[in-house]
Amino acid sequence: MADARKIGEGPGRLLVSLYGLFTVAAGSRSLYQLIAQFHEAPLAYILSAVAAVVYAFILVTLVRGGESARRLALVCCGAELAGVLIVGTLTIVMPSDFPDQTVWSYYGMGYLFIPLVLPVTGMLWLRTGRADRERGSRRGARAGGSPCPEGQGPGPAA
Template identity: 50%
Template sequence: MSTHSSEAEDRGASTPTQPSRPVRSARSRGVGSLLVVVYGILALAATGRSVFQIIDRFDEAPLAFSLSALSAVVYILATVALVARGAFWQRVAFVTITFELVGVLVVGAISVLAPEMLGLTSVDPFGRQSTVWSAFGAGYLLIPLVLPVLGLWWLRVQGRRAAR
């Protein structure tokens, strides 16, 4: 019986253990963290706006206010998908942000060209009946129009980095 410890024990004993730190997604650093913050802010803003509009004046423009609620759900899901790791959430982020871009373009165009189709009596992006996506998000400084383009670009860049 040897008084020396085994070679494996020696290696284990001589190798200092480093405290484990949570591994963060590349989407939660740098530009990714900025996107998460902006999506989170829009999620809160769209949720608050749609809840208030639905409770206070749903009968004025039910379709428009329902679209505001839909945009809130989209922003919440996009925020979660950008924070979460894994291929599944990467796909959820891509689908959600693509849906957002299509929504902003379609609702924005209809709200400007034929607002009555949405039940709107005004094109004013800051008006009583405006929604998050009305006039391409002009009431939110066009952030709803620009954000999905940046989000899709960011997802593409991250996808290329992951493929390397």
Template identity: 55%
Template sequence: MPEPSASGATPPASRSGPGRVLVAVYAIFALAATARAAVQIATRFEEAPLAYLLSALAGLIYIVATVGIARAGRTSHRVAVVACAVELAGVLAVGTASVFEPALFPDDTVWSRFGSGYLFIPLVLPVLGLLWLGHVNRRESRWAGQPPR
């Protein structure tokens, strides 16, 4: 159970323990995917526009998930859940398409082949994010004496 602060408020669970690690990994992926996509779009867009736009989308989703997981509050929690779910759907869809129709992606995206170029972290990260958000939801609901969100 989280310890109340001097003001009596409970610190957000994402700011301690595994939540900090998750936020850090999301932030790294947000920066890496966004920066890579920006360079690719600026310098080689005509080579693989779909792949580069999907990488930019992945970067934006990582940014939204990072902020949502890092912040406390019901709205941030919901935004993070949606971002992680969209991310998981994206990595599954793009991963499947890149395996069965590789011609669609003349260059890799973050999600190509289920994130194999990134040690499959893009596949595992949204699952961990959703599990963590479920844990935080249950923990905060129990502490506040409310039913889970």
């Protein structure tokens, strides 16, 4: 079914790749930190782990596709954006609680601000998915030889 998988294709596949990258990056970072140096900055490392879980969850919903997955992904992108904004602000307001960096420190500055851009792009992309459905334009129908050529519609010439 073309519609069910659409959120993970086209531009969505680029998002899947980036979420995959950040799942691996945040996940391996937090694993290493939690094992090797947990006592140094427990709050920062737990937040890194939370970020990794959020990235992994969005990755799974994007790959699975479908309407409910799209809604879940939208909520998680919102949570992700909130996380970046809250952690980013906290690292500036009270840096003493964050002796070490997390993925979301300083709004993701150490990661070229991609953690800040990613949820916004994600939400924009997931919203286009819904807009397409409301208009009833199905890519699958168009790709499989359209039964309704352009001339048949009530065009401006009619």
